[in-house]
Amino acid sequence: MNEVLEVQFDGWTATPRLPFVLSGNALCMTVPSYSSLLGLIGCCLGRIVTHDEVQFGFHYQYVTEANDLETRQRLEFDGRSVKPHAKGTDAYKREFHVIAATDSAGDLQPCLTLWLNRTDWIDYFRYPIGTPALGRSQDLLRIRFESVRIVAVEPITQAKISGCALPFSSGMQVAGQLVQLADAYEEHTRVGAGRKPINPRVFINLAAGAGQEVSIGNLFRTGEGKSFYLHNWQ
Amino acid sequence: MATLNNITGALVIDGTAAFLNGAGLGAGEDRNKVVPKVFEEMVNGRREKVPYVSAQAWRRWLRNTSNEENNWTPSELQAIGVSKKGTTNKISTQLDPIAFPEDDLFGYMRSGGNDKSGASDEEDEDEAPTKTKAESVQRTSPFKCSVLKGIRGKRTLNVDEGFVHLKENTPLPYSTQFYAAHLEGFFNLEYYRLGQFDNLGSKQELASETVKQYADLLTNKPLGAKGTFKRFTLQNAEQSRKERAAGLLRGLAFLRGGAKQAAFGADVSPKVLILAGLECANPVFNNLFEGSGEMPSLKIKALKQIIEDYRNKLATPVYIGIREGYLQNEDDVKALADGTSVVVGSPISVAQDFIKANLTTTPNE
Numbered sequence: 001m002n003e004v005l006e007v008q009f010d011g012w013t014a015t016p017r018l019p020f021v022l023s024g025n026a027l028c029m030t031v032p033s034y035s036s037l038l039g040l041i042g043c044c045l046g047r048i049v050t051h052d053e054v055q056f057g058f059h060y061q062y063v064t065e066a067n068d069l070e071t072r073q074r075l076e077f078d079g080r081s082v083k084p085h086a087k088g089t090d091a092y093k094r095e096f097h098v099i100a101a102t103d104s105a106g107d108l109q110p111c112l113t114l115w116l117n118r119t120d121w122i123d124y125f126r127y128p129i130g131t132p133a134l135g136r137s138q139d140l141l142r143i144r145f146e147s148v149r150i151v152a153v154e155p156i157t158q159a160k161i162s163g164c165a166l167p168f169s170s171g172m173q174v175a176g177q178l179v180q181l182a183d184a185y186e187e188h189t190r191v192g193a194g195r196k197p198i199n200p201r202v203f204i205n206l207a208a209g210a211g212q213e214v215s216i217g218n219l220f221r222t223g224e225g226k227s228f229y230l231h232n233w234q
Numbered sequence: 235m236a237t238l239n240n241i242t243g244a245l246v247i248d249g250t251a252a253f254l255n256g257a258g259l260g261a262g263e264d265r266n267k268v269v270p271k272v273f274e275e276m277v278n279g280r281r282e283k284v285p286y287v288s289a290q291a292w293r294r295w296l297r298n299t300s301n302e303e304n305n306w307t308p309s310e311l312q313a314i315g316v317s318k319k320g321t322t323n324k325i326s327t328q329l330d331p332i333a334f335p336e337d338d339l340f341g342y343m344r345s346g347g348n349d350k351s352g353a354s355d356e357e358d359e360d361e362a363p364t365k366t367k368a369e370s371v372q373r374t375s376p377f378k379c380s381v382l383k384g385i386r387g388k389r390t391l392n393v394d395e396g397f398v399h400l401k402e403n404t405p406l407p408y409s410t411q412f413y414a415a416h417l418e419g420f421f422n423l424e425y426y427r428l429g430q431f432d433n434l435g436s437k438q439e440l441a442s443e444t445v446k447q448y449a450d451l452l453t454n455k456p457l458g459a460k461g462t463f464k465r466f467t468l469q470n471a472e473q474s475r476k477e478r479a480a481g482l483l484r485g486l487a488f489l490r491g492g493a494k495q496a497a498f499g500a501d502v503s504p505k506v507l508i509l510a511g512l513e514c515a516n517p518v519f520n521n522l523f524e525g526s527g528e529m530p531s532l533k534i535k536a537l538k539q540i541i542e543d544y545r546n547k548l549a550t551p552v553y554i555g556i557r558e559g560y561l562q563n564e565d566d567v568k569a570l571a572d573g574t575s576v577v578v579g580s581p582i583s584v585a586q587d588f589i590k591a592n593l594t595t596t597p598n599e
Contacts, residue, residue: 012380013381048458064276067257068288069256069271069288070290074325076313098284100276100383101275104278106533107521108520108521127547129239129514130424130515131240131422131424131515131516132516136289137341137375137378138288138378138379138380138381140378140379140380140520142517142518145516187458187463190435190462191433191464192433192435193435195436
């Protein structure tokens with residue numbers, strides 16, 4: 001592979017939700033999972049995209065973390081009718097990322113860069129079918145029109161990378177957040193039957209920043225000197 | 235001409251001296267202060283506090299205003315799950331996008347119950363065992379919106395000091411943080427999805443009972459690689475789509491809501507409203523305002539670039555509604571009007587013009 005499709009997104013907020021924590025406050029991961037980014041790609045294409053159709057790498061960065069409060073309406077059933085709960089409403093805390101970093105001219109800086117091996121999908125990212133969002137429906141992202149382009153890449157064996165997720169193996173000399181996640185999800189064929197996880201394993205999430213030296217397979221560098229790990233689902 | 239698949243836009247509301255969305259009490263020792271929602275943004279390498287209104291908060295304002303403006307029956311919240319103790323542990327709206335425009339426009343969710351074999355969540359633990367298993371039903375909202383956040387240079391936080399006299403001569407201090415800010419938001423309505431419902435493996439938009447109930451109003455076709463999923467479309471979808479989108483725009487133009495109206499009384503109807511029909515769903519009108527002058531201004535260069543980039547995907551002119559005397563560069567914005575690619579008027583008149591030109595169902599409406 002010597003060229004990839006590069007797409008950059010910007011926006012104000014994002015919620016790469018830490019899955020499996022279902023009670024109490026919602027928390028965020030340092031970077032989004034491959035499965036949710038696959039969903040974002042599917043949103044742009046306007047259909048379900050399966051993991052065997054595409055390989056991609058990414059770089060994600062955020063500025064600060066904040067907590068949103070969401071009101072929960074409570075009702076109670078007194079045996080005859082449903083009425084508002086006597087204790088009133090209560091509130092959930094929802095952690096989210098602020099991704100709005102502006103330059104001196106007030107223009108937004110990109111928060112998410114994707115590199116995909118499907119250069120034929122270029123028009124779907126210029127003109128997405130669904131509304132791109134990362135996390136909740138309010139975490140809208142805008143695709144930077146001029147950023148959607150085909151760039152030349154070269155494979156490398158060692159790179160300084162950050163703001164991405166790597167499949168973890170013991171002996172890796174990197175610092176990050178360890179999470180057990182599925183690579184992707186596949187729809188069952190019956191309506192309402194749900195999805196099945198594909199290849200659950202441990203990932204290490206590297207926060208954006210100076211970058212950490214890694215030497216694993218599937219590393220690439222663009223002509224502009226940006227290095228990334230292309231996830232290959234294996 | 236591009237197809238009208240999405241209605242995308244931006245709005246600015248005037249929140250000078252306002253407290254529109256609360257975040258509870260101050261942190262630590264500061265427990266006698268009520269604070270609005272705030273996050274921090276990095277501006278020129280410096281952290282800056284930015285007041286904001288959650289998307290879910292102003293969506294509620296918009297739901298209520300749209301229902302009121304169009305005499306729609308609200309899709310009321312109802313109890314759908316009861317615990318062993320008899321208290322409600324799950325609620326949802328009516329989950330009926332055919333009878334309730336609100337459900338069609340804003341989506342809904344009901345998580346299935348009592349499926350212990352699958353991905354049961356913690357709240358299912360105390361589910362009454364006799365309850366029959368419900369289907370999970372979920373419609374992601376065709377109307378998607380950002381938070382409303384303070385425009386750069388136009389977002390200062392202030393504190394109002396108050397006293398409460400529980401008994402005579404015992405004044406107890408309490409404080410309310412509030413802001414002087416102009417708040418910007420952007421949105422996209424996936425217009426093509428109104429009156430269209432997909433039942434997939436992981437996301438079922440119409441429950442089986444709803445499909446049965448409205449069988450004579452719906453047509454369906456197979457969907458997905460294996461053709462086992464279904465797409466249901468309302469028979470008069472084109473007409474209901476126009477009516478409902480028009481109703482939403484009316485709600486948007488007259489937006490009402492916000493916390494602490496008795497104390498601060500802010501008018502949240504948009505002072506600037508930008509609307510355009512697009513073939514693609516990119517929410518392009520974001521970060522379009524700045525506040526280096528006395529009043530907010532519209533970044534005209536950025537707007538022109540957007541119009542240029544998306545020229546072949548714009549299904550309508552770009553409608554820019556501004557309240558007279560509100561924008562710093564009002565004259566420059568008015569000069570953009572050319573009658574074909576940009577229409578300028580008041581926020582309410584552009585919403586009406588948009589409806590008239592693009593969402594009218596009968597010639598005499």
